[in-house]
Amino acid sequence: MRLKTLEISGFKSFADKTRIDFLPGMTGIVGPNGSGKSNISEAVRWVLGEQSAKSLRGSKMPDVIFAGSADRHPLNRAAVSITLDNSDHYLKSDYTELTISRILYRSGDSDYQLNGQSCRLKDITELLMDSGMGQDSFSIISQGRVEAIFNSKPEDRRNIIEEVAGVYKYRKHKEKAQRELDDTMAYLHRVEDIIAELE
Numbered sequence: 001m002r003l004k005t006l007e008i009s010g011f012k013s014f015a016d017k018t019r020i021d022f023l024p025g026m027t028g029i030v031g032p033n034g035s036g037k038s039n040i041s042e043a044v045r046w047v048l049g050e051q052s053a054k055s056l057r058g059s060k061m062p063d064v065i066f067a068g069s070a071d072r073h074p075l076n077r078a079a080v081s082i083t084l085d086n087s088d089h090y091l092k093s094d095y096t097e098l099t100i101s102r103i104l105y106r107s108g109d110s111d112y113q114l115n116g117q118s119c120r121l122k123d124i125t126e127l128l129m130d131s132g133m134g135q136d137s138f139s140i141i142s143q144g145r146v147e148a149i150f151n152s153k154p155e156d157r158r159n160i161i162e163e164v165a166g167v168y169k170y171r172k173h174k175e176k177a178q179r180e181l182d183d184t185m186a187y188l189h190r191v192e193d194i195i196a197e198l199e
């Protein structure tokens with residue numbers, strides 16, 4: 001799996017549609033202070049489902065929409081698309097190329113898309129789970145994150161290690177199955193009570 005392209009439009013400082021092709025051999029993005037390097041990595045995190053406006057240096061999610069500049073009006077829509085080469089089927093999908101998109105309007109309306117089809121955030125989260133690209137994974141380490149990982153609670157650190165090791169998904173499935181089992185046991189006890197009352 002390889003990151004092929006990133007298309008950003010109306011997101012943070014990228015008012016105009018901007019396409020970045022991550023060609024083989026490309027290892028870095030350089031630019032003067034304030035030119036938007038961090039905004040690019042935040043666009044990647046955002047399109048992959050980031051839900052915390054604070055971790056994107058905002059107070060609410062619409063803060064990611066281009067807020068205007070001296071010579072441009074603010075925009076009402078931010079859109080980011082990421083295209084991944086999945087010819088090795090590293091991500092569990094039949095598609096050899098996957099484009100994930102996220103669109104947000106200032107009104108708060110939003111949409112996620114997978115290869116142009118609207119989908120739920122859950123579909124994207126499940127696609128990326130255990131790939132190392134999911135939310136809170138190690139694939140993007142923002143400024144201050146290393147320190148935050150060192151200072152995090154042991155349970156949170158364990159979640160990170162489980163995500164990297166690929167077992168996080170199974171723990172989540174186990175927790176869901178356990179909840180269903182508990183509900184079923186509660187129903188069973190209720191049925192036993194009713195039978196006892198009738199006898």
Ligand code: ATP
Pocket residue numbers: 011012013014031032033034035036037038039040063064065066067068
């Ligand atoms: P440094 O090298 O200092 O870390 P950088 O290249 O990583 O800088 P960023 O932090 O990505 O730069 O970009 C900061 C710029 O993005 C600032 O000029 C800021 O005004 C602009 N910016 C952030 N959010 C928005 C927004 N919603 N609308 C317009 N511009 C924005």
